[in-house]
Amino acid sequence: MMTTTTAEEREDLAPPRAAPASSTRLVTExxxxxxxxxxxVNVCxxxxxxxxxxxxxxxAWLLPRPVSEALFVDADAPELTALAAGAPHSPGREAFLHDVRGLISLFADLTGCPRVGVRLARLDKPMCPRLHADMVTVRLVTTYAGPGTEWAEHAAVRRDRLGxxxxxxPDEKSGVLRAGARLRAMEPFNVGLLKGESWPGNQGRGAVHRSPPGAQPRVVVTLDALA
Incomplete structure (x- = not known):
């Protein structure tokens, strides 16, 4: 005797679907x-x-002040003194500038860009409070104080509800995150690379991220590749 199965039964009998590959890489080197x-990969x-x-x-110096600097520098010889304008010379000041120079050198090696846009900001409210993807090739972000940038896996979001x-x-009510999905957050001093919509072949897959909610002050440096 021939029997039929319902759609629900066919779903139960179907082999389990493989989990989508992660769009994130967490590295230590x-x-x-x-x-x-x-x-x-769209986040590293x-x-x-x-x-x-x-x-x-x-x-001691940046977090208590309304810092906001944007520079365009040569990758091989960046002039960064404006990032610490007015700060007395100290091991900490030199260590901070040395660290940013290192990030610029790293970013230039990865992207091949001869010039880099550098932004330093002290923030006391979310600069980009909604989940979104940027129209850039790739952006580097490092939070030196306060909570870090939040991001979501590519497979975890509904892009028709971004921004x-x-x-x-609000993101928490819009359904932009699929059921069971959770945001991830960078820790202070982590170096994050966010691949944007303008990366060749990455349209519709740009890294989905946002500033962390709340009013806790942050100090953030971002780098962008310039022609």
């Missing part, structure tokens, strides 16, 4: 940041320890 070039985060001299300078497409509904 500088060289492994090159994994951002893999087609399936280097976990690194806190430098106490840098942290001391940031908390303004949610019609003002």
């Amino acid at each position: 500088l060289a492994d940041l090159s994994e951002i070039a893999a087609p399936e 985060v280097l976990r690194r320890g806190v430098d106490p001299d840098v942290e001391g300078f940031v908390r 303004h497409r949610a019609n003002g509904v």
Whole structure:
């Protein structure tokens, strides 16, 4: 006797679907940041320890002040004194500038860009409070104090509800995150590479991220590749 199965029964009998490949790479070696070039990857985060001299300078000098600087520098010889304008010479000041120079050198090696846009900001509210993807090739972000940038896996989001497409509904209520999905967050001093929509072949897969919610002050440095 012939029997039929319902759609629900067919679903139960179907082999389990493989979990989508992660779009994130968490690495501990500088060289492994090159994994951002893999087609399936749109976020690569280097976990690194806190430098106490840098942290001391940031908390003593940058965190208490309304800092906002944007520079365009040559990657091989960046002039960064404006990032510490007015600060007395100290091991912490020099360590901070040395660290940013190192990030610029690293970013230039990864991207091949001769010039880099550098932004330093002390923030006391979310600069980009909604989940979104940037129209850039790739951006480097490091938080030196306060909570770090939040991001979501590519497979965890509904891109038709990103940013303004949610019609003002908060991320927590808009359904932009699929059921069971959770945001991840960078730790202070982590180096994050966020692949954007303008990376060749990455349209519709740009890293989905946002500033952390709340009013806790932050000190953030971002780098962008310039022609």
